[in-house]
Amino acid sequence: MGGAVQRNLVKRRLRHLVRDRLPDLPPGSLVVVRALPGAAAADQETLARDLDAALRRLLGGGVAR
Template sequence: MSKAVGIAVIRNLVKRRLRHLMRDRLDQLPAGSLVVVRALPGAGEADHDQLARDLDTALQRLLGGAPRCSGPPGDTPRSPGRGPGGSAR
């Protein structure tokens, strides 16, 4: 965990909270899944409930429950160097 999260005491608190929160959500993941949870700098200032909401949002995105971008429908990112329809230019 990055020192940007806070001093060692805060980093360990965040680590314990995230571990506890994730333990309660493991049944949402497919069997054999490997997940890395990364605490961002603001995690040190977040309370338990905020961490839980953020973790739930991240898991929903991971499992396909929420859209990843807010662009108009049909506006999907394309690979660089590809023209319309995915063909090479």
């Protein structure tokens, strides 16, 4: 994914996106978000769209943004 700077940037961006979606998750949920190498080149909108799609699959369509 790149050097430490790139990894930390992606980590901060994903953390921000997940924080906004925490209320949509069932209480007590534990979710691990793993960034693939393409995440470093993705813009914020693409990361958000991919995260929402993954959460929809995980929750059976319960997350709508």
